[in-house]
Amino acid sequence: MGNIILQMQNITKVFPGVRALDQVNIEVTEGEIHAICGENGAGKSTLMNVLSGIYPYGTYEGDIIYQGQECRFHNIKDSEHKGIVIIHQELALVPYLSIAENMFLGNERATVGVVDWDLTNQKAAEYMGIVGLRENPRTLIKDIGMGKQQLVEIAKALAKDVKLLILDEPTSSLNEGDAKNLLDLLLKFKLEKGITSILISHKLNELAYCADKITVIRDGHSIETLVKGKDDISEARIIKGMVGREMTHRFPPREHMIGDVAFEIRNWTAYHPLYSDRKVVDNASMVIHRGEVVGIAGLIGAGRTELAMSVFGRAYGTNISGELFKDGKPISLHTIPQAIQAGLAYVTEDRKGNGLIIPDSIKHNLTLARPEFISERGILDKDLEVHKAKDLRQRLGVKAPTVEQLVANLSGGNQQKVLVGKWIFAQPDVLIMDEPTRGVDVGAKYEIYQIINDLVAMGKAVLMISSELPELLGMCDRIYVMNESRVIAELPAQEASQESIMGYIMQDSKKEIGA
């Protein structure tokens, strides 16, 4: 085959507390479609952000060699100048501008700053023809569907004279037909224009369809590169590469003492808050016992968070239906305060956005959900608050000099402990923990697992959502698998393996596509 167009050598990228990429190597040949796959959080997107200059030179270690030259990109403009264009999972289009305006945004057809709109629209029509987008260039972006928007992004990349096109999960929000169109377009570019593509996806059937090479990334390491026609690129083989890792002493031991049913969700259905015809949870049922850790596995967008939040006092979704039982008695939770009073807690996956008040102190964050525990008739007892906060800080091992410390100044792991602590303070019976170890390092993960073990030892029930399968397998007594808004399987921990869970998801996705 052709020349090597891109080499990324020993790329290491460290975020506070996390090593997102560790000595990653990847080599892309000119004119190929190179797929990168890995679990959520394996470091795929981080790697592409390094390549495109979003994380500028100097914030990572290692070398990028592109077309035989070492490159030091300081921003996106630098990489685009060289013909490297990245299309993100969340499209970067302006909804109230037209297709043509979006296509030439930052790349305007202008002389001395005055835009030539006729030329812009004509050129836009040209590129739209190439990608097979039949629309008026003057149509606003908000008026066309996701599939067409994706095509606009690709046309935009062509307008920048792209040589290396990077697509981050391009088909995640497309239906089967649009997805196939898109992949065919990539194949066409490869043949007709010699454009090299890097495709990030975890839809393995797509990779098998169009990729020439597949590089597997796991936990920030590049594991292997499989070549089509030379190596086995079956789904089973790729899954093995994605998940196969050692699992010794990563989880603290726990005595399993499972009691009565603590919480039950029956026939739970919820719809998207904006697109009220889209089901986000479809007839889901679950049972959680006292002293039990129950896991929910699934890909991003499978409906796990939506299920948890809609149960938690209808914090998300519309047209919610279904029944909830706590300790065998039916309950109805219409507001978040009701859910908290009923003994539920929801530890959010997004600690900065939805969980903590970052510019406030540890003690204020810890007591926020149940101020009645530190007040009498609405009047706060601040001394009691400090006292209780100190106790909790010690119990959870939050590393901070005082409880007056602002949460903003804590590391990710310690922030996560404060978030968990806030809900422990609320004294719930049922804790729903959404990605409880996201973005924290291995040491802090272990400590959080220990906290979870302590909670269930006290007879509480924990429902744990996680995208890290080893974590679910290591921590849970039972695992539910969700896909496409539905609960598709329930497995006791002994019977579950990473391969079997991924297998269920792949099977179910295929059924969906076949239907």
Place this chain on the structure above:
Amino acid sequence: MNTVKSKFKGNLKQYGMLIALVVIIVFFNILTQGRLLKPMNVSNIVFQNAYVVILAVGMLLCILTGGNIDLAVGSVVALVSAFAGQFIIVWNMNVYLSIVLCLIIGILVGAWQGFWIAYVRIPAFIVTLSGMLVFRGLTLLVLNGMTLAPFPSEYLMFSTGFIAKDAKMMLFGLNINIVCLLAGVAIALIFSVIQIISNQSRKRKGYQADSGLALALKLVIISVALIWFFALLAQYQGIPSVLVILGILLVVYTFFTTKTVVGRHIYALGGNEKAARLSGVKTNRLLFLAYVNMGFLAAVGGLVFAARLNSASPLTGQSFELDAIGACYIGGASAYGGVGTVSGTLIGALIMGVLNNGMSILGISSNTQQVVKGLVLLGAVAFDVIGKMNLSLFAKRKKAVAAGRET
């Protein structure tokens, strides 16, 4: 030692503004050859700024909910004073009944704005901009474009009067209002006793308490400042009635923001609305109540100001909203919400007030005064922003040094 240091650092912004206030007072007192702190002028400063403090406290709560401001405040002040004039002067209604009705009107206005902001989620800027026009227009309609005057003395007493004006006697060779002086001493005493008792109870329960020396020092400074202030007032006519209203409001709102669950929830709402909602805070209702409260305090401000002018004029209260917003920001409130204190707001309002008063005594034109006030506002906020920037730059540099050491 460490905690003292961190405590000092944490309060630096507020102490910084307090120090700035003291510096400004000393500066103008020297420039005006002592006229600034003449008893009569101190009394004047209280009268001149009472309404700003009242409005600023209401504005603070709105700003705390997430940087929301109320541009309609000046118009609501005008509307309420117009109704006061209509009720009392034109219709000869009972003064007390009129005051209650005016407060209810303020609350209704606040509920109107709060409804659109909190439940329909129209940005506060737009709702209150509309309110600014609507309530100014209603003022003109009520007054028919005319000015109503004068109010009966029974009404003026609440704002421009003095408490026990005639209780005067000669003391240390000065003609002193003894009630005022005693009130100052009593307030200093009560404050000290409360502080000592709460510190003792903290010690008894085994919580962290101030050391005896630190507490004594704090109480002496505050008591001396309080008694000195009241002694100055005593040399003139005594305690202005409006100071009583102010004092009550400041105590109540300080207590509300620092000691109650609802007060805590307001800070949480401004700090991170989504997190607050997921923690069971009723965010919409709180936002609504912040504006209802603003309406109530705007009505109080309107009543006070109408008495000070001794008339109800359609032009009353123009740009009052800007004074109130400025006081909050100078006093350390964050433009994004979640940060700010009642005491800081009081200091912010006083900085503006003393600047105004001092420059007026010096005969500086009001045009120049505006320029100075504008620059002070920008300067105060820039001080805050740049201070934070330095901190984060410093932290980054420290990190970079640490990283360099690792490799």
